[in-house]
Amino acid sequence: MNSGRLKGVSLYIPFHKPYITEEEICGVVDSLRSGWLTMGPKTLRFEEAFARYTGAAHAVSVNSCTAALHMALKAIGLAEGDEAIVPAVTFTATAEVLSYFKAVPVFAEVEARTHNMNALNLERHITPRTRAILPVHFAGQPCDMDEIRELARRYRLFVIEDAAHSLPAVYRENRIGGTGDMTCFSFYATKTLAAGEGGMVTTGNPEWAGRMRTLRLHGISNDAWKRYSRGGSWYYEVMEPGWKYNMTDIQAALGLAQLGKVDWMRDMRAEIAGRYTDAFRHDEELIVPYVKPDRESAWHLYVLKLNLDMLRIGRDRFISEMEERGVGASVHFIPLYRQPYYRDAYGCQAKDYPVSEWIYERVLSLPIYPGMMREDVDAVIEVIKYLIKKFRR
Numbered sequence: 001m002n003s004g005r006l007k008g009v010s011l012y013i014p015f016h017k018p019y020i021t022e023e024e025i026c027g028v029v030d031s032l033r034s035g036w037l038t039m040g041p042k043t044l045r046f047e048e049a050f051a052r053y054t055g056a057a058h059a060v061s062v063n064s065c066t067a068a069l070h071m072a073l074k075a076i077g078l079a080e081g082d083e084a085i086v087p088a089v090t091f092t093a094t095a096e097v098l099s100y101f102k103a104v105p106v107f108a109e110v111e112a113r114t115h116n117m118n119a120l121n122l123e124r125h126i127t128p129r130t131r132a133i134l135p136v137h138f139a140g141q142p143c144d145m146d147e148i149r150e151l152a153r154r155y156r157l158f159v160i161e162d163a164a165h166s167l168p169a170v171y172r173e174n175r176i177g178g179t180g181d182m183t184c185f186s187f188y189a190t191k192t193l194a195a196g197e198g199g200m201v202t203t204g205n206p207e208w209a210g211r212m213r214t215l216r217l218h219g220i221s222n223d224a225w226k227r228y229s230r231g232g233s234w235y236y237e238v239m240e241p242g243w244k245y246n247m248t249d250i251q252a253a254l255g256l257a258q259l260g261k262v263d264w265m266r267d268m269r270a271e272i273a274g275r276y277t278d279a280f281r282h283d284e285e286l287i288v289p290y291v292k293p294d295r296e297s298a299w300h301l302y303v304l305k306l307n308l309d310m311l312r313i314g315r316d317r318f319i320s321e322m323e324e325r326g327v328g329a330s331v332h333f334i335p336l337y338r339q340p341y342y343r344d345a346y347g348c349q350a351k352d353y354p355v356s357e358w359i360y361e362r363v364l365s366l367p368i369y370p371g372m373m374r375e376d377v378d379a380v381i382e383v384i385k386y387l388i389k390k391f392r393r
């Protein structure tokens, strides 16, 4: 009998695998041999290449996207008691950074089809205390940025984009990161450019960029990183209390190698996404991802939804049935109002977020990464087809 699993494919198909080649390995080894381990010449080259790639005037590297968001909020002068609007469906980092300032995260409902926050559902949360909007381009699909920016202009709010999923993504001919106030990227191990850990802020504002370059290294004057090299000076000035958020040249070596193939890697993921969607679009038990026509997703995630009316099991059981058949899956995300901290600190309730709840009950993220073998994609499809047939209502 069909076990729901093809023969001759990987024993276990993980949810994610980074795409690391000799190029990344040689880049890291080159940094090790050079004797320059922390922030240095490669970090600067990576920043320049990243700014060029996204079309931003300035790119400031840091050691995570969380650090990037923190510095961006510092640069706009966020203060205690201020409010910022974030989508209810995101990773905790997007909202967590607000608590660093004793500012208040206000969760906005998201769209059922894209899982993105839009101008309509965030406008009702704007109060006299609102200072910023933090849109997340969910799974790599850009939000309706023209409408969000128009709203921000009207209410004089800053827009800080959480682009942890959206390198590279395009919104109405513009690459994410090339326009807007500030955009924050992640180079965490599972993201679309993997440096182990790392992050970047892009901006068109030279003052913010300069301030963030100081903040990321203890608040000391800009060229302090080269104080131990020939031509560097021992003298530096502390301008304000900053943080230890700098990137290292080892990470930048990975970043430079990965940036060179970031478009190719995106095409590989888009191809896998296309094969999943072709396979599932006619199955009534499933709801395939929807991308609006005027934009391109980075396809960081492939988020499938179960049509629970057609199935006898829920999402949790569905994922364990997949795992039993050797296919890894994940859930993005547990809505933040459900997390004990946010629920208790801000008194938010699931009943105020019917769409996010509807999404949360149904979503699962399938394996999608550049090195994924064709046979493994087929095996994932096979397992899902088998499961929807087995558990059809």
Ligand SMILES: *Cc1c(COP(=O)(O)O)cnc(C)c1O
Pocket (backbone or CB within 6 Å): 063, 064, 065, 066, 067, 090, 091, 093, 094, 136, 162, 164, 165, 185, 186, 187, 188, 198, 199
């Ligand atoms: C991964 C992620 C982050 C945090 O990125 P780090 O580089 O790990 O700090 C922030 N926001 C979203 C939406 C993420 O998925």
